[in-house]
């Protein structure tokens with residue numbers, strides 16, 4: 091049993107949806123393209139799962155957040171794929187791949203062959219068991235990577251109102267889920283080994299701004315330690331956690347966000363790997379010329395830093411997917427992928443954006459007791475990274491434009507004195523850059539300055555959160 095396609099996208103997440111849209115823009119014919127996904131639904135905007143999906147009122151549900159609404163583009167429902175002659179092979183895991191023969195074998199035993207393959211398998215959530223802790227398959231221990239995880243988490247949250255949640259991990263997932271739990275009136279303790287939250291990106295000063303706010307909402311931070319074991323009731327439900335430092339915390343719900351591992355295993359020994367992902371060139375092409383890799387699974391050259399990186403962020407997934415399609419269909423006219431790393435998050439009424447790299451010395455600006463502040467990173471005499479909380483559309487555009495240029499900075503105190511004015515003045519002299527959308531229905535909210543001071547009352551914060559929490 092088998093089918094043959096010209097183009098196959100393996101994986102049905104964010105990158106797959108954006109690649110499909112790009113294929114149709116480039117004129118793919120009916121029957122030429124298929125997407126194979128383990129998930130039972132068409133590609134969707136994964137960031138929605140820790141934001142709008144977990145709201146207590148009017149939560150986001152499919153089909154509202156199918157790709158590509160996160161970039162203000164068409165919403166690709168199953169009907170759209172049908173109308174465009176794109177085969178969606180859903181609920182189907184590929185269990186092996188043979189890049190020499192250009193075939194994939196599904197768990198159902200079907201062989202699917204391709205001329206060009208785009209690997210968009212993303213990543214999986216790391217499990218506690220990989221760190222020697224057992225019991226994370228209990229009904230009230232949740233991970234958050236896909237729709238099934240989010241559905242389970244939303245269900246457990248509903249039965250835990252007024253109770254206690256322990257969030258393991260202080261990164262993106264931990265911070266966003268903790269905010270959702272608070273909004274759902276659940277008491278939250280966050281446990282992580284680092285000295286502050288978002289350890290990979292934030293400096294202690296930036297982290298303390300958010301931590302103080304979380305604490306004002308009742309979040310209890312337990313830092314410098316890790317989970318050692320669970321406490322179970324006779325039904326196998328977790329009722330508490332024991333930490334390595336001896337602390338015991340009661341738990342009606344545990345959410346684990348301790349990182350991800352790229353899904354490369356099908357290609358190990360067949361394609362060159364790098365930085366935990368599939369190594370690709372600036373055309374997103376792997377060590378096999380018929381195979382491309384995009385999104386979380388790809389390690390690609392980041393031109394402005396002169397080295398390859400694997401990024402775990404939605405903007406990189408969207409843009410690398412589009413670029414790979416262009417490189418396949420229009421190889422002679424598609425330039426090298428020249429990507430400026432861009433991350434964002436929205437929690438409570440906060441909204442921040444980060445561009446570039448957090449290397450070197452951090453120079454702060456703005457009012458850390460008010461609604462808008464930021465930081466630049468200066469490395470070897472050049473501005474290489476910018477962070478801004480609570481910026482306006484023009485301000486976010488300006489930090490993106492200027493960071494891409496890596497301008498020379500001779501005087502750090504002058505940069506500190508000028509603050510945001512530095513990028514605003516410099517960006518006026520530059521040509522207009524395309525606007526980076528971070529979410530469709532939210533862009534108007536996200537890209538405007540928050541209306542409220544950071545110490546707003548609970549009611550205001552919840553209202554703002556609901557408006558700003560989407561995709």
Ligand code: FAD
Pocket residue numbers: 100101102103104105106126127128129135136137138139140182183184185210211212213234235236262263353356384385386387401402403404405407432433434435436
């Ligand atoms: P994914 O979207 O993970 O898609 C991979 C797909 O491949 C899945 O459908 C999977 O089932 C499928 N697959 C894997 N292996 C197989 C196989 N063998 N056979 C068949 N199918 C397979 N980034 C931000 O920048 N900002 C945010 O605010 C943000 N929030 C996030 C919130 C959550 C809850 C999560 C989980 C991620 C968030 N991210 C965020 C990260 C962002 O969603 C990812 O970077 C993005 O989804 C990567 O896209 P991808 O297509 O590479 O992988």
